[in-house]
Amino acid sequence: MIRLTDAEKTYENGTRAVRGISFQIDDGEFVFLVGPSGSGKSTIIKLLTGEIVPTGGRVMVNGFSMSRIKQKQLPLMRRTIGVIFQDFRLIPGRTVYDNLALAMRAVGASPREIRARIPYVLELVGLKGKENNYPDELSGGEQQRVSVARALVNNPSTIVADEPTGNLDPARSLEIMTLLERINALGTTVIVVTHERGLVNHFNKRVIYLDSGRVVGDATGTYEGVAPQ
Amino acid sequence: MKNLGYFFKEGARNMFSHGFMSFAAIGVTVACLLIMGTFSLVAYNANENLADLQRENAMVAFVDDSLTESRAKGLQSKLEKVDNVADCTFVSRQEARDAYVAEYDEDDMYKDLAPEVFRHRYVIHLTDPDKISETKLLVEEVAGIDEVRADEVISAGFITIRNVAGVISAALIAILLMVSLLIISNTIKLTTFDRREEIAIMKMVGATDSFIRWPFVFEGLLLGLFGAAIAFGLQWLLYVAIANGIGNSDTMQLLEVVPFRKIWQPVAGIFAGAGVVIGVGGSLMAIRRFLKV
Numbered sequence: 001m002i003r004l005t006d007a008e009k010t011y012e013n014g015t016r017a018v019r020g021i022s023f024q025i026d027d028g029e030f031v032f033l034v035g036p037s038g039s040g041k042s043t044i045i046k047l048l049t050g051e052i053v054p055t056g057g058r059v060m061v062n063g064f065s066m067s068r069i070k071q072k073q074l075p076l077m078r079r080t081i082g083v084i085f086q087d088f089r090l091i092p093g094r095t096v097y098d099n100l101a102l103a104m105r106a107v108g109a110s111p112r113e114i115r116a117r118i119p120y121v122l123e124l125v126g127l128k129g130k131e132n133n134y135p136d137e138l139s140g141g142e143q144q145r146v147s148v149a150r151a152l153v154n155n156p157s158t159i160v161a162d163e164p165t166g167n168l169d170p171a172r173s174l175e176i177m178t179l180l181e182r183i184n185a186l187g188t189t190v191i192v193v194t195h196e197r198g199l200v201n202h203f204n205k206r207v208i209y210l211d212s213g214r215v216v217g218d219a220t221g222t223y224e225g226v227a228p229q
Numbered sequence: 230m231k232n233l234g235y236f237f238k239e240g241a242r243n244m245f246s247h248g249f250m251s252f253a254a255i256g257v258t259v260a261c262l263l264i265m266g267t268f269s270l271v272a273y274n275a276n277e278n279l280a281d282l283q284r285e286n287a288m289v290a291f292v293d294d295s296l297t298e299s300r301a302k303g304l305q306s307k308l309e310k311v312d313n314v315a316d317c318t319f320v321s322r323q324e325a326r327d328a329y330v331a332e333y334d335e336d337d338m339y340k341d342l343a344p345e346v347f348r349h350r351y352v353i354h355l356t357d358p359d360k361i362s363e364t365k366l367l368v369e370e371v372a373g374i375d376e377v378r379a380d381e382v383i384s385a386g387f388i389t390i391r392n393v394a395g396v397i398s399a400a401l402i403a404i405l406l407m408v409s410l411l412i413i414s415n416t417i418k419l420t421t422f423d424r425r426e427e428i429a430i431m432k433m434v435g436a437t438d439s440f441i442r443w444p445f446v447f448e449g450l451l452l453g454l455f456g457a458a459i460a461f462g463l464q465w466l467l468y469v470a471i472a473n474g475i476g477n478s479d480t481m482q483l484l485e486v487v488p489f490r491k492i493w494q495p496v497a498g499i500f501a502g503a504g505v506v507i508g509v510g511g512s513l514m515a516i517r518r519f520l521k522v
Contacts, residue, residue, distance in 0.1 A: 049433065075432075075435045075436060075437045076435065077435075078432070078433060078434065078435035079434070079435035082434075083433050083434075089426065089429075089430055091426070091427050091430065102427075102430075102431065103430075103431075103434040105232065105235060105440075106431045106434050106435065106436030106440055106441075107434065107435050107436065108232075108440075150434070154434060154435070
């Protein structure tokens with residue numbers, strides 16, 4: 001479960017990116033985080049992944065308090081979250097299999113566990129048979145699927161996707177979002193930051209609308225239904 | 230520990246993927262270790278030669294004229310009990326006279342020299358030549374000893390030379406160690422910079438700092454050990470060549486060079502140790518900054 005209570009984030013240069021935000025995302029939910037540029041979406045993602053700490057209020061992520069989390073606990077917290085980036089962030093010199101294996105090895109998985117898990121996850125994201133391909137041999141959509149597979153491979157309770165379709169054409173974008181919806185159906189919480197109205201409207205999920213560091217809309221439905229008029 | 234193979238493989242992969250920088254790092258490590266090693270071995274050999282000279286610089290204790298030869302001989306056990314006395318040899322006045330005459334055997338005027346001109350004496354060697362002054366005082370206190378001669382000025386000179394060589398050697402070692410450390414650190418920095426994205430991804434999926442750090446530590450370790458191994462081989466060749474040169478030289482015959490086969494084990498150990506310190510230290514210095522994600 002994710003809960004923000006009067007969360008604040010003011011950067012060292014004085015920019016108040018998040019101004020007293022409160023919301024809760026229950027286990028198993030699918031949530032779109034939307035809003036214009038500079039609305040605080042990326043700051044919230046960074047707060048959830050522990051890249052930055054809140055300057056006020058409380059941020060709870062899967063039982064960890066992000067304002068009081070110790071450096072040693074950070075890896076444990078991050079193992080509960082799978083992150084998907086707009087630019088995929090795959091390691092170019094490693095095969096699809098190795099990209100996933102690295103993520104598993106990093107959390108202490110044994111070679112046997114790695115050998116058993118990776119084919120299952122690759123099948124789940126529709127990349128069976130691509131194990132030995134390098135990222136630059138794959139299309140953008142396929143690379144993003146690898147990124148999804150990497151986020152999934154350690155079986156996290158939450159997936160955070162930061163503009164996952166930003167670099168994809170509409171057809172591939174729909175494929176990725178459908179994939180995330182399928183993952184959500186298996187019980188994983190999914191939070192998607194996006195600015196693509198069409199996709200948000202297509203899935204009819206909970207939408208949290210941010211503007212100038214504040215929540216200005218929070219409801220299930222369409223982008224236009226949540227955005228302030 | 231289950232990831233040991235992975236860390237080693239990654240370390241080796243990093244090393245070969247930055248072939249030129251690794252080559253440069255190993256080259257600089259070899260050069261630094263070779264200079265360090267050569268200077269240390271020169272200092273070691275100088276120290277050994279000086280120690281020999283110091284040992285030869287024995288103390289002479291003259292026995293009181295009033296004591297008979299048998300009573301003079303009786304002082305041996307008392308002298309041997311004096312602190313810092315390694316050994317003492319009795320030389321009778323007759324033996325002293327004979328040695329003196331033999332030294333000047335071309336000069337007939339000493340042939341009729343009476344043994345009574347000389348005194349019974351003991352030639353004393355010390356365990357620690359640095360304590361020559363204190364030992365001289367103790368020997369003088371032994372009843373029946375009339376006078377003690379010890380060349381403290383020569384002894385002090387030996388100590389000064391040895392200490393200066395030691396200080397220069399230590400300073401050079403410290404400077405060259407730092408240079409090697411910085412070069413290895415820069416090589417690892419390049420690797421970590423090249424892999425910063427990978428490090429960030431590993432952090433993001435929940436890797437601990439130690440999991441990220443170990444491959445770089447192994448890379449540094451391998452660079453340091455490769456450098457140490459090559460430096461050791463070259464040091465061996467250089468040492469043997471210099472030793473042969475000194476052995477064949479007419480002017481440097483006095484110098485005694487310790488054979489390399491007698492010292493190769495400690496030298497190898499020191500080179501390996503220095504390689505590990507340089508490699509691991511350098512990589513730890515380099516990786517620190519990149520772990521803050």
